[in-house]
Amino acid sequence: MKAENKHSKIISAATKVFAKKGFFTARISDIAKEAKVADGTIYLYFNNKYDILLSVFEEEVGKIVENTEKLLSLEDDPRKQLEIFAIQHLLAMKKNRHLAEVIQIELRQTHKIIKEYRDNNFSNYTGIIAEIIRNGQKSGIYRSDIKPDLAKRAFFGALDEISRVWNASLETNYSVKEIATQILSIFLAGIQVDPSNLPE
Amino acid sequence: MKAENKHSKIISAATKVFAKKGFFTARISDIAKEAKVADGTIYLYFNNKYDILLSVFEEEVGKIVENTEKLLSLEDDPRKQLEIFAIQHLLAMKKNRHLAEVIQIELRQTHKIIKEYRDNNFSNYTGIIAEIIRNGQKSGIYRSDIKPDLAKRAFFGALDEISRVWNASLETNYSVKEIATQILSIFLAGIQVDPSNLPE
Amino acid sequence: MKAENKHSKIISAATKVFAKKGFFTARISDIAKEAKVADGTIYLYFNNKYDILLSVFEEEVGKIVENTEKLLSLEDDPRKQLEIFAIQHLLAMKKNRHLAEVIQIELRQTHKIIKEYRDNNFSNYTGIIAEIIRNGQKSGIYRSDIKPDLAKRAFFGALDEISRVWNASLETNYSVKEIATQILSIFLAGIQVDPSNLPE
């Protein structure tokens, strides 16, 4: 229990520090101070600085994926599903600004390892979008000339870019609901066979 | 001329090295070796490592902006203009993979300074999209309920995410033309007043 | 008794670990693991890492000295006595390779403290040789021009160097008996008044 506690305290501190200073600029002692543990304590739970980054990603992102998939399973309409994904993503990013930056900034990082890791892992996440689109195509709701793997990137990229600058400018301008509505209205109109046919 | 030469040799070397190793992992000596100059020589042209990054961005991205704006001035149809932007962006990213990574990876990095810098600078670039949309709205081609500053992010984000994974998976799968066509077909259908009204 | 048990378990574990990894490279946790106690337990029996080293030396070497002196007291012939010392030393080193290395490697180490310590302690051990030689000189068996304190170092050094490389090369080549015979045949011939006068 105590160890559990400390492990997540470090993860959470690291998420905050990485987001604020960036992986390379962040010092282990920053994380330690933020987590209110000694520097050395961190190495009881992680092998090295890089391992902390991976763990932050693994653990925190895992939660989002899990949560999103649960919600999606309760809904059949591919249009509603796309909306769920968008809202979940934006909510998660808004709720955990620190994490948002870690995902967006750090995991676009250099190391091959991380790239592969992300590719294996984020595929799961963005793959959800492609799956929704494919389902929509089967039910004749989405245009069959849309390539799911291109569209998923476009959709994810749109959401990602918007939450990227969240802190800076969009902070007070738009709510998650407004943004999701705009993006959805564009994409649904863009990929539906009959754009006038909107979900109720 | 010789100095000019050396300056751009360093910029070009830095672009390559930053893309390959990342800003923080890249060493000045790596850039010097790649540029075939002495380490110290770099400091005759740049104040510090960080200054090199800014310069890479400034100079290389400047070219793209300039080029894109020139092409756009020759075309009036907002739908064609959006297509021009998409194609120009994808072509530029494809042509200069190194630069593409520098923009995508490094400039999402760390320091507030860079963020502000980017915001001032990239605003110009993404601002082009917003301008196109506003024009289209005036001429009644684009839906008036679309928020240009949200749509510009969505559009840029879509393009950006697609070129991000370029190297990895899309390498051989799709041509720039195909990708641009897909994205355009989604976005135009998404934001036009009359989706069936496509440019010839 | 239980404490006694733990104390010697640690000593024995430390001897093994020091020999294998060297004093500085050995970690307290290595010793703890080898002794099957917790790291902290070690500090119930020893003041610090260095104290363990001293104790290893003190206890283990003490046994050898004691044993050797007992055997020597049963023999009067200085030539036989030298043989006893040589055989006892080689046997002890062969029997306890770990200890052998600790003595040879670690106690030539660093700190003045240890040097003085060794000087005080090993003097007892090598002093045995000097004493044997002095006795032999009194009985007219050993040459009177031999300086006992030089000869003792030469004799001990010869034995020490031979057991140093024991593991490596001499492992299978020579038995303790053979080696002792060779060394003795050289030294006795070297320091006797009448080299042809060998003990039966």
Add this chain to the structure above:
Amino acid sequence: MKAENKHSKIISAATKVFAKKGFFTARISDIAKEAKVADGTIYLYFNNKYDILLSVFEEEVGKIVENTEKLLSLEDDPRKQLEIFAIQHLLAMKKNRHLAEVIQIELRQTHKIIKEYRDNNFSNYTGIIAEIIRNGQKSGIYRSDIKPDLAKRAFFGALDEISRVWNASLETNYSVKEIATQILSIFLAGIQVDPSNLPE
């Protein structure tokens, strides 16, 4: 020339510092300070701390071997040759106390690498003794029942042990000449066929 200078300044400083504090206790900054260079400068000439140790050994010991072999080539009498070796060894150790300790203390150290290294390298050195003995056996001067590879260890060990405690106790008591004479008188008497047959 300048680099040469700095390289040897570091070697020499390291020899001194290693001898004084021991390899593990010595800090890089100690060596740097002693050599009057910056810490980082050391890494322009050596890969790591351990590499410095190897280099100290390699360079300094190399000189001794070279010098000793040159002198030996000028002398045919195996008894004189043994004397030359003893005197050269003792002189070298006396002249360079620091080096003496490095050889004796540090190179008995742990790492397999160093052991192998030493075995390969010191074999050359102690091998000289074995060779002298073999030659003496061929010319009928040394006893044929002596095993050269045991005798070489005994002889080297005797010299080594004596110079080991040099600083401590023998400092003022005996000169190199006296010591060499004693050791030689023991060993020559010990290994000659006719002990009374001494070189003039």
Add this chain to the structure above:
DNA sequence: CATGAATGAGGGTTCATTCAT
């Protein structure tokens, strides 16, 4: 202008030691 040897601050990591349980 150009060089690259030299600098030295900075930080990741280890591990002897402590102490609450």
Add this chain to the structure above:
DNA sequence: GATGAATGAACCCTCATTCAT
């Protein structure tokens, strides 16, 4: 007494930057 999680001082090494040549 015994534990082992936690501590934090210590140190090797890197690399951006400088400057004498």
